[in-house]
Amino acid sequence: xxxxxxxxxxxxxxxxxxxxxxxxxxxxxxxxxxxxxxxxxxxxxxxxxxxxxxxxxxxxxxxxxxxxxxxxxxxxxxxxxxxxxxxxxxxxxxxx
Numbered sequence: 001x002x003x004x005x006x007x008x009x010x011x012x013x014x015x016x017x018x019x020x021x022x023x024x025x026x027x028x029x030x031x032x033x034x035x036x037x038x039x040x041x042x043x044x045x046x047x048x049x050x051x052x053x054x055x056x057x058x059x060x061x062x063x064x065x066x067x068x069x070x071x072x073x074x075x076x077x078x079x080x081x082x083x084x085x086x087x088x089x090x091x092x093x094x095x096x
Contacts (some may be wrong), residue, residue, distance in 0.1 A: 025050055025082065030089040031068060033080060047071045053082060 025031070029050045034043040048068035056065045064082035069075060 025053060025085070025087060026090065027053070027068070029087050030071075031066075032088045033068075034082055035088070041082065047088060048078070050060040050085075051077065 027050055031048055031050050033046050033048075035046065036042075037044040048070045051067040051069055053064060053066045055062050057063075058065070065087055066080050068078050068080060068084045068085070070078060
């Protein structure tokens with residue numbers, strides 16, 4: 001193994017996989033993802049509310065992971081790579 005000056009700093013400062021994409025999201029946004037449905041042989045759309053966005057280590061790489069509450073029944077909390085989500089409707093801040 002060879003030491004390369006500055007290599008640690010380069011790898012340390014690098015954005016997580018999907019982090020740039022995750023900057024387009026806010027907690028409370030309605031998001032969409034797709035899954036393959038073999039019965040109809042087409043992509044099926046699913047919708048949910050974005051709960052959290054976190055950077056986690058997966059397979060020795062830092063990645064952006066989002067938790068979403070599904071709007072379809074049964075309503076369940078699910079985890080996705082943030083890159084697989086698309087914003088459908090932006091959540092709004094409401095002053096009460």
